[in-house]
Amino acid sequence: MSQSTNEPTETGADATAPTGGTTTATEKRPRRGDKGKLSANTLDGIGGMGAPGPDAFLSVRDLRVHFPTDDGVVKSVDGLSFDLARGKTLGIVGESGSGKSVTSMSIMGLHKPGTVRMTGSVKLDDTELVGAKPEQVRALRGKRMAMIFQDPLSAMHPFYTVGHQIIEAYKIHNKVSTAVAKRHAIDMLGRVGIPEPSSRVDDYPHQFSGGMRQRAMIAMALSCDPELLIADEPTTALDVTVQAQILDLIRDLQSEFNSAVILITHDLGVVAELSDDIMVMYAGRSVEYSSADEVFTRPQHPYTWGLLSSMPRLDRVRTERLRPIAGAPPSLINVPSGCPFHPRCAYADRTDGLSQTVRPPFAQTHPGHYSACHLSPEEKQAIWETDIRPTL
Amino acid sequence: MLTYLIRRLLAAVLLLAIVSAVVFAIFFLVPRIGGATVDDLASRYVGKSAGQAQIHETAVRLGFTDPIWVQYGRFVKGIVAGADYNTGAGIDHCPAPCLGYSYITQNPVLPDILDRLPVTLILAAGAAVLWLVGGVATGVISALRRGSVLDRGLMGVALAGVSLPIFFTGLLALSIFSYGLKWTYAGGASPMDATSPLDLVHRMLLPWITLAFLYAAAYARLTRAGMLETMNEDYIRTARAKGLPERDVVVRHGLRSALTPILTIFGLDLGLLLGGAVLTETTFSLQGIGYYAVQAINNNDLPKVLGVTLVAAVFVIIASLIVDLLYAVVDPRVRTS
Numbered sequence: 076m077s078q079s080t081n082e083p084t085e086t087g088a089d090a091t092a093p094t095g096g097t098t099t100a101t102e103k104r105p106r107r108g109d110k111g112k113l114s115a116n117t118l119d120g121i122g123g124m125g126a127p128g129p130d131a132f133l134s135v136r137d138l139r140v141h142f143p144t145d146d147g148v149v150k151s152v153d154g155l156s157f158d159l160a161r162g163k164t165l166g167i168v169g170e171s172g173s174g175k176s177v178t179s180m181s182i183m184g185l186h187k188p189g190t191v192r193m194t195g196s197v198k199l200d201d202t203e204l205v206g207a208k209p210e211q212v213r214a215l216r217g218k219r220m221a222m223i224f225q226d227p228l229s230a231m232h233p234f235y236t237v238g239h240q241i242i243e244a245y246k247i248h249n250k251v252s253t254a255v256a257k258r259h260a261i262d263m264l265g266r267v268g269i270p271e272p273s274s275r276v277d278d279y280p281h282q283f284s285g286g287m288r289q290r291a292m293i294a295m296a297l298s299c300d301p302e303l304l305i306a307d308e309p310t311t312a313l314d315v316t317v318q319a320q321i322l323d324l325i326r327d328l329q330s331e332f333n334s335a336v337i338l339i340t341h342d343l344g345v346v347a348e349l350s351d352d353i354m355v356m357y358a359g360r361s362v363e364y365s366s367a368d369e370v371f372t373r374p375q376h377p378y379t380w381g382l383l384s385s386m387p388r389l390d391r392v393r394t395e396r397l398r399p400i401a402g403a404p405p406s407l408i409n410v411p412s413g414c415p416f417h418p419r420c421a422y423a424d425r426t427d428g429l430s431q432t433v434r435p436p437f438a439q440t441h442p443g444h445y446s447a448c449h450l451s452p453e454e455k456q457a458i459w460e461t462d463i464r465p466t467l
Numbered sequence: 468m469l470t471y472l473i474r475r476l477l478a479a480v481l482l483l484a485i486v487s488a489v490v491f492a493i494f495f496l497v498p499r500i501g502g503a504t505v506d507d508l509a510s511r512y513v514g515k516s517a518g519q520a521q522i523h524e525t526a527v528r529l530g531f532t533d534p535i536w537v538q539y540g541r542f543v544k545g546i547v548a549g550a551d552y553n554t555g556a557g558i559d560h561c562p563a564p565c566l567g568y569s570y571i572t573q574n575p576v577l578p579d580i581l582d583r584l585p586v587t588l589i590l591a592a593g594a595a596v597l598w599l600v601g602g603v604a605t606g607v608i609s610a611l612r613r614g615s616v617l618d619r620g621l622m623g624v625a626l627a628g629v630s631l632p633i634f635f636t637g638l639l640a641l642s643i644f645s646y647g648l649k650w651t652y653a654g655g656a657s658p659m660d661a662t663s664p665l666d667l668v669h670r671m672l673l674p675w676i677t678l679a680f681l682y683a684a685a686y687a688r689l690t691r692a693g694m695l696e697t698m699n700e701d702y703i704r705t706a707r708a709k710g711l712p713e714r715d716v717v718v719r720h721g722l723r724s725a726l727t728p729i730l731t732i733f734g735l736d737l738g739l740l741l742g743g744a745v746l747t748e749t750t751f752s753l754q755g756i757g758y759y760a761v762q763a764i765n766n767n768d769l770p771k772v773l774g775v776t777l778v779a780a781v782f783v784i785i786a787s788l789i790v791d792l793l794y795a796v797v798d799p800r801v802r803t804s
Binding site: 229233247 | 708710713723724727800
């Protein structure tokens with residue numbers, strides 16, 4: 076408990092972890108040397124340090140988002156780094172409260188000013204967003220970066236027509252007449268697959284079905300051709316049958332617009348569909364990062380194993396129960412000492428107490444594959460092959 | 468839509484019948500249960516020196532000797548078909564809808580009420596504009612600056628506003644601005660005598676502000692609560708995510724939703740006020756419906772009391788009908804279901 080809010084413990088434990096809120100993208104870390112040889116990999120630097128990769132359209136470095144409350148500082152995001160190139164999709168996976176949505180809200184600058192302490196760096200095409208003037212970030216919102224929300228019914232204004240809301244989004248950033256904007260809105264609705272868009276444009280959100288609403292939401296988000304699209308649980312509120320359609324739609328539109336996409340979800344099945352890279356978040360940090368294939372074939376973190384094990388599979392014979400991850404996500408005010416996952420980790424006792432006291436470094440285990448775990452790669456390989464994979 | 472309107476109108480008629488029957492019952496049955504005779508009732512409407520015979524004659528003339536349902540039936544018949552009244556000096560015809568003749572002044576009630584309606588109308592309308600604008604603006608500012616000194620100050624004033632009765636704030640305002648500073652009339656300045664719009668404002672400003680203060684306070688608290696709720700809605704986040712400037716987010720998306728329930732209350736409040744702003748009219752000696760009602764009650768003048776009650780009920784019913792119809796305009800979700 077004392078360790079949890081204690082910065083020195085954290086710093087002492089983790090050579091790669093930055094010491095506080097004063098970081099910049101250029102700050103060099105001790106670990107940087109280890110990764111020098113991998114500089115060809117565009118993902119270099121996601122360990123928390125380093126300059127943005129050459130292709131990076133969005134570059135997040137050591138992002139910390141803390142909310143001071145009466146009970147203490149809630150460290151929703153605590154030292155997060157990743158890069159995202161145009162045309163690529165990053166899946167961010169984790170339980171509720173792991174910091175996924177806070178991360179996306181931070182990139183969009185949607186946190187209420189005064190309630191949040193944001194440090195680190197978020198660069199959108201070399202424009203620094205952390206500490207930028209709210210007006211400057213607002214001008215980028217909707218135009219260069221846009222967001223799709225979880226529940227399209229509550230995310231659209233019930234009193235305005237779908238068309239009105241798309242027209243509004245378009246006219247904020249484009250000086251055009253309402254008639255032109257309406258034609259654009261109809262065009263967008265058609266492109267996201269809404270039948271008879273010219274008549275449905277005057278419908279209200281409640282007159283749309285759930286899937287159609289999400290399509291309309293996507294049309295609104297894409298109305299200004301954003302280069303970065305953040306989809307926060309875009310299919311969670313939808314029927315299973317509609318989910319696949321929406322994912323297909325996002326994929327098609329991404330290839331059409333060549334935008335960078337961040338897909339936030341707790342559903343590994345969804346990221347498997349769409350993502351190039353996957354970042355697994357736990358307690359406000361990245362615990363595993365690699366290409367999607369790697370995460371599914373060679374996961375390196377017990378938490379990822381837990382997520383995979385708790386995924387229902389319909390294509391297999393039902394041999395045993397799903398195996399949920401024991402326990403609940405930790406308090407983000409009193410983050411457990413050492414590895415934040417250790418209270419729930421079945422293998423924490425195999426590290427000679429290291430898990431309880433020392434925060435594991437976010438290190439590369441295979442080329443382009445990073446994870447934060449004290450278990451040795453051989454041990455993890457053995458556990459994965461014998462304990463986990465056969466049960467999936 | 469048409470069947471809906473017809474249903475609402477039938478319900479309104481039924482409601483008016485119940486309201487008038489209840490007023491009738493209170494006026495006649497309660498004293499009779501208390502042991503008063505028909506002559507005791509009639510004795511209020513004759514001179515002090517009247518003898519027993521004169522009193523009884525008055526009772527017969529006013530119809531008190533008939534059974535109560537006959538009297539009530541006569542009242543209803545007057546509204547539907549008009550009535551002839553024996554004023555003592557002759558027979559007067561009172562065309563439908565006839566609300567009866569005053570027991571005291573022998574005047575027909577409805578023209579009296581219609582005479583006084585404009586004063587109440589001007590008072591209510593002016594105050595309504597003030598309290599709607601002032602209350603909503605205060606509520607929005609308070610909600611956006613939640614927890615600040617400004618918010619606490621405004622809500623403190625609002626609390627005072629809903630707590631202080633009009634006969635206190637009104638008299639205070641009169642004593643300061645009209646007797647002290649001599650900026651305005653000392654009450655009794657009828658808006659009907661105004662020579663220009665500016666003069667009208669001059670005459671009415673104090674009553675308007677006094678009445679509006681009470682309502683504005685309530686509306687500020689309502690608006691603040693509504694805004695705090697809507698500004699946390701998902702669609703507000705969406706509006707911000709589109710890059711909408713904060714002012715548009717607040718007004719076009721936040722306030723638009725928060726105003727809907729306020730519209731309902733506004734309609735009902737206004738309807739209620741048109742039936743007489745009793746305290747304000749009395750405090751500022753304005754000859755409106757409220758003032759008329761107070762006089763009628765003081766004089767035990769049943770036809771007047773009944774008349775004012777029914778007119779007030781009609782206003783409330785019309786207002787609530789308009790509000791319900793408007794709700795469909797404001798909230799598209801109501802329209803289709």
